[in-house]
Amino acid sequence: MPSSKLDAIDRKILSELQTDGRMTNVELARRVGISAPPCLRRVRTLEEAGYIRGYHAKVDIRELGFEVQVFAMVGLQSQAEADLSKFEERCRNWPLVRECHMLNGEVDFILKCVAPDLSTFQSFLTEELTAAENVVSVKTSLVIRCAKDAPGVPFDVLEERLGRSA
Numbered sequence: 415m416p417s418s419k420l421d422a423i424d425r426k427i428l429s430e431l432q433t434d435g436r437m438t439n440v441e442l443a444r445r446v447g448i449s450a451p452p453c454l455r456r457v458r459t460l461e462e463a464g465y466i467r468g469y470h471a472k473v474d475i476r477e478l479g480f481e482v483q484v485f486a487m488v489g490l491q492s493q494a495e496a497d498l499s500k501f502e503e504r505c506r507n508w509p510l511v512r513e514c515h516m517l518n519g520e521v522d523f524i525l526k527c528v529a530p531d532l533s534t535f536q537s538f539l540t541e542e543l544t545a546a547e548n549v550v551s552v553k554t555s556l557v558i559r560c561a562k563d564a565p566g567v568p569f570d571v572l573e574e575r576l577g578r579s580a
């Protein structure tokens with residue numbers, strides 16, 4: 415388990431930063447119970463090791479004028495690795511696609527898409543997504559509302575698991 419390389423303080427640092435990545439190092443150090451200089455060293459080590467991949471502002475998409483959010487379930491004709499990779503690359507280049515996940519089961523990919531309005535999404539759907547090479551089916555579901563959008567991972571569950579195995 416990769417998290418076994420991390421001690422409890424490292425995990426607490428990650429937990430606090432995924433909740434609020436803008437806090438000062440002094441505040442972070444206070445919350446995890448160590449002084450500021452070793453806290454900063456630990457954060458830099460976590461960044462260099464790839465545990466922290468970036469810091470982002472969580473924006474309100476509706477306030478910014480993106481009224482439409484859609485999940486698109488995509489089926490491909492071929493699941494050969496070259497074809498899967500080509501589709502993933504195409505998804506990375508579509509601005510309306512915000513997330514792309516390859517799945518196991520009936521659907522090959524699920525895409526999270528945002529658009530300012532339904533006609534913009536419809537144009538993307540008909541002119542780009544369904545017209546893309548190797549795409550044989552697309553089923554869409556319009557998001558009505560979001561009940562939960564939690565970042566990162568549930569560190570409390572990880573700590574409980576690690577406590578049981580110790």
